[in-house]
Amino acid sequence: MDEKTQSAYQEEQQRLEAAKKEIDRQLERLRKVPVYHGTDLTEQALESVRESSRRSLGRAQAEPYFGRLDFHETGQGEPAALYIGKVGVEEEKTGKLMVIDWRAPVASLFYSFSGGRDAAAYESPEGLIEGLVYLKRNLVIRERILQRVVDTYDRETDTASAGDEFLVYRLGENKDNKLRDIVSTIQAEQDRIIRSARNTALIIQGVAGSGKTTVALHRLAYLLYQYRENVRAERMIIFAPNAMFLDYISQVLPELGVGNIQQSTFGEWALDLLGHEVQLEEPAGRLEQWFGLGPDRPAMDDRAPGRIKGSDAFRLWLDRCLAVYEQGCVPEAGFAPWEGLVLPARKVHEWYHVENKHYPLLKRRERVVARIKRWLEMEVDKRLPHERKELKKKASQKLRTYLAGWPEYTPFTFYKELFQQESPFFLAGVPQDLSAGGWPGIAGLAEESRKLFRRKKVQPEDLAPLVHLHAAFYGITGDRLFDHTVLDEAQDFSPFQVALLDRFTKNHSFTILGDLSQGIHAYQGISAWEEFSRLFGEGHAAYFQLERSYRSTMEIIHFANVVLSRGVAGSLLAVPVFRSGSPVRVIGTPKGDREETILGAVRRLTGSGYQTVALIGRTEKECAGLEKLLDREGIAANRIVAGQSRYGGGMSIVPAYLAKGLEFDAVLVLDADETHYSATAPDAKLLYVACTRALHELWVLYTGNPSPLLETEDPEFVSTEQPG
Numbered sequence: 001m002d003e004k005t006q007s008a009y010q011e012e013q014q015r016l017e018a019a020k021k022e023i024d025r026q027l028e029r030l031r032k033v034p035v036y037h038g039t040d041l042t043e044q045a046l047e048s049v050r051e052s053s054r055r056s057l058g059r060a061q062a063e064p065y066f067g068r069l070d071f072h073e074t075g076q077g078e079p080a081a082l083y084i085g086k087v088g089v090e091e092e093k094t095g096k097l098m099v100i101d102w103r104a105p106v107a108s109l110f111y112s113f114s115g116g117r118d119a120a121a122y123e124s125p126e127g128l129i130e131g132l133v134y135l136k137r138n139l140v141i142r143e144r145i146l147q148r149v150v151d152t153y154d155r156e157t158d159t160a161s162a163g164d165e166f167l168v169y170r171l172g173e174n175k176d177n178k179l180r181d182i183v184s185t186i187q188a189e190q191d192r193i194i195r196s197a198r199n200t201a202l203i204i205q206g207v208a209g210s211g212k213t214t215v216a217l218h219r220l221a222y223l224l225y226q227y228r229e230n231v232r233a234e235r236m237i238i239f240a241p242n243a244m245f246l247d248y249i250s251q252v253l254p255e256l257g258v259g260n261i262q263q264s265t266f267g268e269w270a271l272d273l274l275g276h277e278v279q280l281e282e283p284a285g286r287l288e289q290w291f292g293l294g295p296d297r298p299a300m301d302d303r304a305p306g307r308i309k310g311s312d313a314f315r316l317w318l319d320r321c322l323a324v325y326e327q328g329c330v331p332e333a334g335f336a337p338w339e340g341l342v343l344p345a346r347k348v349h350e351w352y353h354v355e356n357k358h359y360p361l362l363k364r365r366e367r368v369v370a371r372i373k374r375w376l377e378m379e380v381d382k383r384l385p386h387e388r389k390e391l392k393k394k395a396s397q398k399l400r401t402y403l404a405g406w407p408e409y410t411p412f413t414f415y416k417e418l419f420q421q422e423s424p425f426f427l428a429g430v431p432q433d434l435s436a437g438g439w440p441g442i443a444g445l446a447e448e449s450r451k452l453f454r455r456k457k458v459q460p461e462d463l464a465p466l467v468h469l470h471a472a473f474y475g476i477t478g479d480r481l482f483d484h485t486v487l488d489e490a491q492d493f494s495p496f497q498v499a500l501l502d503r504f505t506k507n508h509s510f511t512i513l514g515d516l517s518q519g520i521h522a523y524q525g526i527s528a529w530e531e532f533s534r535l536f537g538e539g540h541a542a543y544f545q546l547e548r549s550y551r552s553t554m555e556i557i558h559f560a561n562v563v564l565s566r567g568v569a570g571s572l573l574a575v576p577v578f579r580s581g582s583p584v585r586v587i588g589t590p591k592g593d594r595e596e597t598i599l600g601a602v603r604r605l606t607g608s609g610y611q612t613v614a615l616i617g618r619t620e621k622e623c624a625g626l627e628k629l630l631d632r633e634g635i636a637a638n639r640i641v642a643g644q645s646r647y648g649g650g651m652s653i654v655p656a657y658l659a660k661g662l663e664f665d666a667v668l669v670l671d672a673d674e675t676h677y678s679a680t681a682p683d684a685k686l687l688y689v690a691c692t693r694a695l696h697e698l699w700v701l702y703t704g705n706p707s708p709l710l711e712t713e714d715p716e717f718v719s720t721e722q723p724g
């Protein structure tokens with residue numbers, strides 16, 4: 001350690017001792033105050049403030065801060081040393097900020113400043129604040145002990161070289177089985193997204209490992225801090241592809257001190273809203289259909305049911321059907337409860353189409369029916385008392401018949417009817433362009449849907465239409481509205497889903513993140529982000545692109561980029577952080593040696609001290625075979641299957657299509673031959689997903705001929721030697 005570093009270390013050591021003392025003292029004092037359980041409202045409010053302080057200080061105790069920025073604000077006395085941590089802490093006596101919350105405006109400088117003698121600036125509620133940065137320092141404190149002091153900028157020497165070095169040090173660490181917060185190393189391009197204004201739909205295209213999921217979670221924490229008067233955690237929601245992924249990311253928000261944010265899959269949310277009127281068809285068969293091998297795989301193009309039912313055109317078609325229903329649902333004839341009396345159709349139409357126009361469809365029906373009943377009662381009352389009983393009986397029978405011509409649909413019964421060729425809505429609603437071949441598969445699709453609906457089952461792509469109908473029939477109540485909505489793996493969402501969620505989200509407040517290159521569910525997702533941005537209308541959406549990848553070593557990223565570019569022309573390629581590791585190993589073996597090679601590779605990787613290792617197969621069946629193989633050798637592994645809700649970590653066996661979003665210290669991709677991964681876009685995306693799950697080490701195994709997507713030539717990044 002040179003002299004300068006030593007003195008910096010000592011200075012920080014002293015400062016840390018003082019900070020710990022102050023935090024401990026405050027916490028001790030607060031813990032001594034008995035917890036108030038009474039009913040006095042003022043006392044309750046005070047208790048809630050104390051409880052929140054106890055929690056914050058408790059979190060600050062182990063790691064009070066992670067960064068320091070010496071900033072001299074223009075026009076102010078002296079440079080101030082600002083310490084930045086996960087929670088803000090005030091010095092009790094002076095009220096001075098001892099630690100600044102990472103989300104505070106001034107802390108943004110810590111992330112955006114990348115060196116240079118020029119003035120730096122940050123946005124504050126009072127306007128733009130300018131000044132000079134003298135020092136930017138990263139501090140690693142673990143369990144109250146100062147472990148590292150790294151200056152990433154020093155004005156004296158005007159150096160800003162160590163920024164990446166510190167990041168690379170953090171990235172080089174092994175991962176346990178959960179995603180973690182990144183507050184100490186948020187990058188400037190990520191920070192811009194995190195701190196973007198609330199009332200815009202952010203669409204973030206980011207390469208694999210660019211921190212999209214992590215950034216979205218940090219953004220939630222930021223919004224809760226910055227707009228605490230207007231947004232509530234329980235009114236925010238994260239939609240993720242499956243329950244296991246939600247489990248995998250479940251640590252980040254608590255680490256950031258945020259609780260109570262709703263987390264769901266789109267399916268769960270929709271089924272709940274529909275009161276479980278329908279059930280989802282088991283996903284396994286569908287996944288097998290799309291991710292199986294052989295010639296029966298359907299084309300992932302616009303003819304896929306998910307693309308049709310998820311399109312905006314389908315939503316517009318539904319709206320036309322609803323309009324047809326709305327126009328024609330009130331019976332043509334008037335209501336005649338008994339001979340000589342008629343409630344003219346004109347009157348009922350007026351009640352429905354004019355007076356109650358602003359109510360949702362079924363609410364309107366309810367109100368008009370109640371009105372007819374009131375009218376009837378008044379008419380009965382006008383008659384002689386001894387006639388009334390008989391007339392009432394007759395009238396209710398007539399009313400039943402009258403209302404039978406005005407059916408009370410549920411979202412599902414209405415939707416079901418749209419798929420019947422003879423339905424008036426189906427015929428009246430199908431737009432010309434569709435029947436003229438806009439949706440070539442529509443007839444087959446309708447037939448498939450009819451079969452499924454008979455069993456009261458639906459596919460995922462039916463859920464957005466059903467919720468759309470639900471909203472038209474019953475409206476959207478205030479308690480269903482979100483202050484902010486996050487869509488992770490958004491490339492797998494349909495335009496219909498996004499347009500629908502926009503109705504449930506206040507002020508287009510969205511964070512939509514994904515990667516088109518990982519769009520392996522192209523049978524339901526999108527092929528360009530404009531499919532979403534145009535839904536929000538001019539000025540309501542902003543687009544960001546993240547190109548740097550933080551997860552994997554340079555060698556792995558280089559290798560994965562080749563896979564992608566060989567299958568998908570013109571795709572956005574990841575730029576690695578300068579972190580070098582071992583070359584990717586591409587190992588070809590004769591068929592008879594496959595099992596031995598796999599076992600050898602597994603033993604080598606698990607013996608290398610990695611905490612998480614994944615064997616990524618192509619199909620569910622092949623993964624089951626791998627599980628058996630390891631089991632026979634007494635090697636413990638968790639096989640990941642569709643629909644599971646927990647992520648176990650350690651050694652995993654997983655089909656590539658379920659590995660999306662996850663990451664592992666080391667990855668072994670199996671069966672990367674020409675049959676399993678051909679030079680097509682869907683296969684390239686799948687193999688790209690598999691390869692980009694690896695942080696530090698990637699091995700790719702094949703028997704027979706290698707996949708044409710594999711790079712086997714470049715010795716700088718790839719080794720084809722058999723491991724000794």
Ligand SMILES: Nc1ncnc2c1ncn2[C@@H]1O[C@H](COP(=O)(O)OP(=O)(O)OP(=O)(O)O)[C@@H](O)[C@H]1O
Nearest residue numbers: 182185186187208209210211212213214550551661
């Ligand atoms: N600024 C950063 N500092 C440290 N680590 C980072 C940073 N940004 C991202 N990472 C790490 O990179 C990895 C990838 O992050 P994340 O899973 O959020 O990326 P992603 O873009 O959602 O990936 P994918 O699309 O491949 O699922 C994680 O381990 C995360 O902690």
